[in-house]
Amino acid sequence: MGSYVPNTEQERQEMLNEIGYQSIDDLFVHIPAEMKVKDGLNIPSGLSEMEVRKALQKMAGENKVFDSIFRGAGAYKHFIPSVVNSVISKENLMTAYTPYQAEISQGILQSIFEYQTMISELTGMDASNASIYDGAAAAAEAIAMCRERKKKKALVSETVMPSVMETIKTYCFGNEMELVVVPGRDGLTDMKALESLLDSNTACVYIQHPNYYGNLEEAELIGELAHQAGAKYIMGVNPISLGVLKTPREYGADVAVGDGQPLGLPLSFGGPYLGFMTCVSGMTRKLPGRVVGETKDANGKIGYVLTLQAREQHIRREKASSNVCSNQALCALAVGTYLAAMGKEGIHSAAVQCMSKAHYMSDELDKIGLSRVDQGAFFHEFVTISGKPASQLLTALEDNGILGGYPLDEKRILWCCTEVNSKAEIDEVVRILKEVQ
């Protein structure tokens, strides 16, 4: 069996004797015998490192790694510079707990302060927290941030990612806010329906931009309508898109959230990812989770600390704004490193390439009869409809080592392109599909 206990049997016995015990069992005598495990745990015996490695490699081998991926729908394959993994592998950073002891955690605290700055820059917002679990949890927490005593209704557009909607629903089941879904129309939020649903009890309006179908919403107008009704405006955004698309600030958002996965985090079967949460300055004290601030030490030297902790569960307990404790700090470090490695030019280029390639692909698919369902502007995802069953098209691609778009139903497919998809790869997809069509 494997073990990470350094002390030998003899050393353990010496330690026991030194403190007046005969055996390990003496340390557990106060646990009533009737509930103790009788014949050991019914799990397999431990293994050597070599055996464990083989077993895990076998499991990993039972997954199919696609050479080429055209599927997004909430998780995106992007290029990750090597320096990112190098930074998050540094043991002083990776093996530390939450930076409660600021004096020996300045590296982590500073990296979070830098992350907060970069995310604020990207979104154009005033303040960011240190991260939360993922984009869906960030959306649900953002809605809870907007709750007021007499405003407990949240309007959420039908065009958001379905599992984000489901997560919001779960959180609302908890905090008893009223969730009202704003219907979609032609792949966009139905503005007429939104107008009619807004009232003085509305705490907030939440939209995703680009939305689940890749389409660009009338984001500025939606913000104006929300504000006219006295509601807060929350935008869920894809951070890569902000290299070229207007910032949530420019669209008028009070709170902007999203999933940070596109910024340097691998697909990893859905996690760990990261949820980012940003807001305008007036709402900073409503942000859930950790926040790092700049201060000075006793000698006047600049340093960083966890701050505004009076919002948090370990101080406020039942009066806390959220129960969040652990977040996704190492993922925030990856995101910070990624943004620094890509720089302004790199992020802009990645965003433009995502958009350009998706448009090229959409045009090429249109030529072979896989036409786009919606009319308006889109970023790097789009929906096609075809006469042939989606499953048949996708299987043909899969047979060639290509993960095609995500099937929304029997006929509609949600495609995604990023900077990693070359023109040659896209042409290959079109060639294969042309044969099936």
Place this chain on the structure above:
Amino acid sequence: MLIFEKSREGRGMSNLPACDVLEVLPPEQHLRRQELHLPQMAEGDLSRHYTELAKKCHGVNDGFYPLGSCTMKYNPKINNDMAELPGFTEIHPLQPEHTVQGCLKVLQTIESLLCEITGMNRMSFQPAAGAHGEFSAILMIKAYHKSRGDEGRTKILIPDSAHGTNPATAVMAGYSTVSIPSGPDGCVDIEKLKEAAGDDIAGLMLTNPNTVGLFDKNILEITRIVHECGGLNFYDGANLNAVMGTVRPGDMGFDLIHLNIHKTFSTPHGGGGPGSGPVGCKDFLAKFLPSLSVKGNETLSFQKEEQSIGEMKNFYGNFGVDVRALTYIMTLGREGIPEASQNAVLNANYMMNKLKDLYTIAFDEMCMHEFVMSLEDLKKECGVSAMDIAKGLLDNNIHPPTMYFPLIVTEALMIEPTETESKETLDEAISVFRQLYAKAKESPAALHQAPVTTPVTRLDEVGAARNPILRYHWEE
């Protein structure tokens, strides 16, 4: 120096090739106008920046880390290697099921192992962290009562020694909380519990061993009292590292649990996360579990329970963290898992016994995997607080214990050595604690100044909260 101050116009890395299709920009009304400031740096300078930051941090790899309640055990390196296999990292969460059989096997295997270790029947790995798992469990309790038409249960019982996440979670789930006082022995006051138990109680949140490091011997009576009033018992898994292989929450009368994978199962905490906080339950509650469950023998597939509380987040949780934990559990196995807990308890008792002639132990009994000292007497005598001793440890390359928690102990220091520390490390730490005690008596002023060897000295936290500076600003 901040990364932004090291940035120079025009520098950078060459990450992407030129665009090989016609460039398309968004329509005018969607085009970004706001300037975007991001660092412009060569890779060498960028890499050095983070190496410099890493030097200013103390991880488990840097030295002793007895942070009570956080189980800072060694993070085995093979765990990371396995989580970084391309067969896991390159898998899209929405791939067809037949192409992700290995991932499903990971989830199914770890579910069955952890159910056996905890005495539960089913588990969901979607919750991303401990607090998220707690929240899932309390929502399941809510769904359970609702499904029975039992709508009058509006309160959750929580001992006054509990972690702050417990009451915060109950409120997020729409409940009010009833605080149950601890008795003089540090355990739940049974009489007070009986008084509070009634038909308005939805459930109890409890960790055992509790936050003062003691195993509550009355646990069967406690869980029975809650069941008899119609409530459910939730086990907060924060302290599971004390009892694995000895006693299981499921056999103590608990109906639901959450685990802190990043504590008990050796995955690195990453400076605050990612963790993983699976929620487990007995069979009769399985239909309320969040999100998807893995089913099948030969061919595995995802299924959703009909009365599931729904999604807690996107996809299936912090999968990469779960791979690390699976690697750990498979390594230790049926012998190693109990061995880990036994040695965690031995190490804690060893340290406690070697300190108790000087320091006041809050509840001077045999402890489990951690113990709490109260520095109240020392503070009265020479003005040296728990904070001062903690800061003194920083000058000795030891991460301080958890301070000022649990709230029922004044001037508390909560010490959890974990099983992966050797006798020499413990002896050295004991010696440092004893020296600091002597120093407190001889020159208390020196301890008020500690630490002096760290990259910064004590920081002005009040000032930071009063005038929050939460980001760097560029000169216009």
